[in-house]
Amino acid sequence: MSTINVRAKFNGPPASGNGGYSCGVIAEAFGAPAAVSLRRPVPLDRELEARREGDGALRVFSDGEVIAEAVAAPPLAPWDRPAIGLAEANAAHRRFAAPPDGHFDNCFVCGLARDDGFHIFSGPLGDDGIVASPWTPPAWAAGRDGTVRPEFVWSALDCPGYFALHGGDLTIAYLVRQQVEIVDPPRAGVQYVVAGRPLGRSGRKGLSATAIADLDGKVLAHGECLLVVPRPE
Secondary structure (H helix, E strand, C coil): CEEECCCHHHECCCCCECHHHHHHHHHHHHCCCEEEEECCCCCCCCCEEEEECCCCCEEEEECCEEEEEEEECCCCCCCCCCCCCHHHHHHHHHCCCCCCCCCCCCCCCCCCCCCCCCCCCCEECCCCCCEEEEECCCHHHECCCCEECHHHHHHHCCHHHHHHHHCCCCCCCEEEEEEEEECCCCECCCCEEEEEEEEEEECCEEEEEEEEECCCCCEEEEEEEEEECCCCC
């Protein structure tokens, strides 16, 4: 048994952890390629019990309730879209629009109100749902070797998946499952392009693919995100 703690500065929605960051922290605790499912909003600034169970899954508990689990996962399908140039990414960035109710304005990845966040503002490239943004990882997101820590790579690969699915209608939806493959860790202080594209929607569920690439188009990390629109109250 171990514990994890998602610090308040790494929120997504106002009172819970950014989905990608939370998944990345849990994947690191799992210690092998994993798909991470979020069953409940991840509480902030609280010691959460992480327990490996008999079926091989790592489950995370808050007050005795399962809020997340990680399981071994097969390799992801590769990101197979043409390279997106920096000029295209900058133009898409300028077209970024967030939900008008401000629900995600303080997300540390895509929040317009954060001056200490990642500023990944993924706007549309065209009419096919692909979104993109430039991203220069800050020094605080890297380890001593200068490479971005895995949980922050997972974070960067979350929000573009939302905007790929819902950037047109800005319907609120939440990450419920994520899987990431880091091929070559990005480095702090280097400019990259982050992109997302829709893979399909069914009812309240949507699946998207995301990627981080260098300016030559080499994919350094990629992932898949399953998002769900909450039921009407």
